[in-house]
Amino acid sequence: MSNINRRKFMQLTGGAVAAAGAVGFSGFAIGGASKKVVIVGGGTAGATAAKYIRMADSSIDVTVIEPNQHYYTCYMSNEVIGGDRKLETIKFSYDGLKGHGVKVVHDMVTGIDANARTVSTKGGQKFSYDRCIVAPGIDFKYDTIEGYDETVAEKIPHAWKAGDQTKLLRSQLTAMKDGGTVIVAPPPNPFRCPPGPYERVCQIAHYLKHNKPKSKILVLDAKDAFSKQGLFTAGWKKHYGYGTDNSMIEWVNAAGGGRVSAVDAGSMSVTGEVEDFTGDVINVIPAQKAGKIAFTAGLTNDKGWCPIEGKTFESTIHKNIHVVGDAAVASPLPKSGYAANSEAKVCAAAVVAMLNGKPAPQPSYVNTCYSIITPNDGISVAMVYNYADGKINKVKGSGGLTPGYDKTTMEMRAREVGYAYSWYDNITRDIFS
Amino acid sequence: MQLTALKGTVLACSLAFSGATLADSPSAEMLSNTCFGCHGPNGNSVGPAIPSIAGMAETYLVDVMNQYKEGARGSTIMTRIAKGYSAEEIESMSAWFASQKYAPATQMADAGKAKAGAKLHDKYCDKCHSEAGTLADDEAGFLAGQWTPYLKASLTDVMAGTRDVPKKMTKALDKAKKKGGDDAIDQLLHFYASYK
Numbered sequence: 001m002s003n004i005n006r007r008k009f010m011q012l013t014g015g016a017v018a019a020a021g022a023v024g025f026s027g028f029a030i031g032g033a034s035k036k037v038v039i040v041g042g043g044t045a046g047a048t049a050a051k052y053i054r055m056a057d058s059s060i061d062v063t064v065i066e067p068n069q070h071y072y073t074c075y076m077s078n079e080v081i082g083g084d085r086k087l088e089t090i091k092f093s094y095d096g097l098k099g100h101g102v103k104v105v106h107d108m109v110t111g112i113d114a115n116a117r118t119v120s121t122k123g124g125q126k127f128s129y130d131r132c133i134v135a136p137g138i139d140f141k142y143d144t145i146e147g148y149d150e151t152v153a154e155k156i157p158h159a160w161k162a163g164d165q166t167k168l169l170r171s172q173l174t175a176m177k178d179g180g181t182v183i184v185a186p187p188p189n190p191f192r193c194p195p196g197p198y199e200r201v202c203q204i205a206h207y208l209k210h211n212k213p214k215s216k217i218l219v220l221d222a223k224d225a226f227s228k229q230g231l232f233t234a235g236w237k238k239h240y241g242y243g244t245d246n247s248m249i250e251w252v253n254a255a256g257g258g259r260v261s262a263v264d265a266g267s268m269s270v271t272g273e274v275e276d277f278t279g280d281v282i283n284v285i286p287a288q289k290a291g292k293i294a295f296t297a298g299l300t301n302d303k304g305w306c307p308i309e310g311k312t313f314e315s316t317i318h319k320n321i322h323v324v325g326d327a328a329v330a331s332p333l334p335k336s337g338y339a340a341n342s343e344a345k346v347c348a349a350a351v352v353a354m355l356n357g358k359p360a361p362q363p364s365y366v367n368t369c370y371s372i373i374t375p376n377d378g379i380s381v382a383m384v385y386n387y388a389d390g391k392i393n394k395v396k397g398s399g400g401l402t403p404g405y406d407k408t409t410m411e412m413r414a415r416e417v418g419y420a421y422s423w424y425d426n427i428t429r430d431i432f433s
Numbered sequence: 434m435q436l437t438a439l440k441g442t443v444l445a446c447s448l449a450f451s452g453a454t455l456a457d458s459p460s461a462e463m464l465s466n467t468c469f470g471c472h473g474p475n476g477n478s479v480g481p482a483i484p485s486i487a488g489m490a491e492t493y494l495v496d497v498m499n500q501y502k503e504g505a506r507g508s509t510i511m512t513r514i515a516k517g518y519s520a521e522e523i524e525s526m527s528a529w530f531a532s533q534k535y536a537p538a539t540q541m542a543d544a545g546k547a548k549a550g551a552k553l554h555d556k557y558c559d560k561c562h563s564e565a566g567t568l569a570d571d572e573a574g575f576l577a578g579q580w581t582p583y584l585k586a587s588l589t590d591v592m593a594g595t596r597d598v599p600k601k602m603t604k605a606l607d608k609a610k611k612k613g614g615d616d617a618i619d620q621l622l623h624f625y626a627s628y629k
């Protein structure tokens with residue numbers, strides 16, 4: 001009864017006032033237990049969790065707090081950088097979530113009080129919760145690259161959060177003269193979307209080959225090996241002359257001095273371990289850690305990520321707070337959009353059960369990452385995961401990579417591109433509609 | 434027959450328990466919602482290529498998943514996915530998707546080709562794919578309202594011999610091609626795409 005009253009009250013007042021009022025009303029629950037969830041971050045993981053909680057139990061009050069009016073997916077943003085896709089096609093609104101009765105508040109969370117069970121925002125609002133889900137994605141370890149920070153990123157983009165950064169890198173590529181050098185500097189592990197930097201190299205190469213064929217891409221890597229490496233390098237060979245004198249792409253690994261330790265926006269140069277390099281366009285992707293709020297709320301371990309329990313995604317540090325998506329330590333699940341969506345569904349089911357005084361259900365998880373090498377050549381990595389012995393495990397025998405060129409046909413490779421687009425349309429529908 | 438009846442009860446139980454969960458097996462819904470990222474919410478794909486699986490016959494779904502798992506049916510990715518599930522899990526998911534409602538996709542189609550395709554379908558395919566191939570009980574996948582690139586891939590595999598279908602279907606395809614010429618397949622695909 002009190003829930004109904006509260007909801008009516010919210011409808012009457014509406015918006016931020018109602019949300020702020022929610023704190024005062026938390027003690028109002030006389031009848032049943034109060035069931036209030038506050039979600040920090042309306043990205044892939046946060047938005048999925050919000051929708052799935054409301055679909056499973058519409059008596060739960062769900063508020064998503066997210067600073068941005070729109071969400072730009074990082075997935076398929078490499079295609080925007082390569083020019084085959086418009087930025088508008090990766091932009092989503094929160095209207096779908098609102099349709100599920102999720103309250104969406106556009107503000108930035110600045111504090112979480114785990115004892116008082118409240119969340120406070122930059123805009124001065126305060127929200128009480130029974131369970132909080134923290135899904136802030138990643139932040140950059142800017143201090144690992146001398147001379148690099150948020151301001152320099154306006155000139156040397158990372159484009160590892162989609163939107164303006166994506167647009168900037170795209171416009172720099174279109175402005176570049178034929179014969180220019182593009183530097184791409186992938187980060188050390190662990191980071192968001194392990195195959196992402198290498199798909200980006202493919203997408204940029206695809207653009208240059210057809211528009212500025214005298215140009216080069218120099219990949220300065222902080223690692224000696226990377227995700228889907230065999231498939232990517234074979235793709236670079238097949239389409240972009242990799243390994244020949246005429247290669248469009250050159251990859252310098254960490255052992256070869258690829259790790260970038262400093263950037264200079266003035267001279268458009270980067271410092272490697274052996275020598276300095278200059279580029280006409282520079283894309284530096286710094287080392288990563290959990291989003292800032294995870295640190296403020298004391299949810300991180302010494303490596304800068306949030307340890308969780310794999311069945312519920314409840315923080316192992318603070319009770320009643322769950323962490324999902326890139327910010328969480330959910331390995332062997334990678335930091336990907338598919339994984340974030342899958343984790344959020346498991347977390348949502350656990351939160352619904354726990355708020356109703358039931359044990360969390362047995363989880364199941366899936367991950368897939370598609371990468372587009374050319375418009376007719378797609379590859380993927382997939383895996384099914386289960387929960388056993390108190391942790392998340394890969395299901396033996398499942399998953400793996402697309403076969404190499406010698407073991408498959410170009411027809412199958414082309415199909416994977418169509419299926420990648422399908423995956424994109426379906427997962428974004430699953431999250432935002 | 435006894436075995437099938439028994440399977441039925443087990444499934445009914447696991448469905449009824451989907452909220453509460455049996456000891457160590459994920460509920461049907463928990464298993465199935467991991468497929469939505471590719472197949473769309475509840476198994477209705479918004480395209481443009483991955484097939485919808487909502488509302489297909491349970492026996493067909495079990496059969497197909499097992500074919501993928503054993504590598505008996507060619508695929509780009511489903512073999513890698515299907516290998517992650519036990520027989521019980523496959524049955525549980527199949528029952529769940531079978532209980533969903535198929536939402537045929539709206540696609541662009543050329544009216545002329547669709548008309549020619551309709552004729553071919555009625556003559557050669559309708560026997561086994563009734564109601565334009567939307568009847569789950571036929572246990573032969575969906576045709577009308579299924580995503581065209583996927584159907585095209587399926588037919589390519591059938592004609593290349595990498596996908597097992599009844600011999601009579603291969604014969605029906607040959608006859609349709611004889612009748613409609615090189616455009617026959619294209620016409621059939623336009624017919625299935627034109628379905629509203």
Ligand SMILES: Cc1cc2nc3c(=O)[nH]c(=O)nc-3n(C[C@H](O)[C@H](O)[C@H](O)COP(=O)(O)OP(=O)(O)OC[C@H]3O[C@@H](n4cnc5c(N)ncnc54)[C@H](O)[C@@H]3O)c2cc1C
Nearest residue numbers: 041043044045074075109136137193325326335336337338
């Ligand atoms: C170039 C690129 C390509 C990719 N391609 C793929 C792919 O093909 N497949 C795939 O599966 N994955 C891909 N990914 C990875 C995928 O984008 C991420 O793994 C996914 O977005 C993680 O979801 P998340 O919810 O954890 O974080 P995000 O989606 O980043 O969401 C975090 C949200 O939290 C908000 N937020 C942060 N701090 C606060 C705060 N204090 N208060 C309120 N809100 C806050 C942010 O504004 C943001 O909206 C790719 C990534 C990149 C960069």
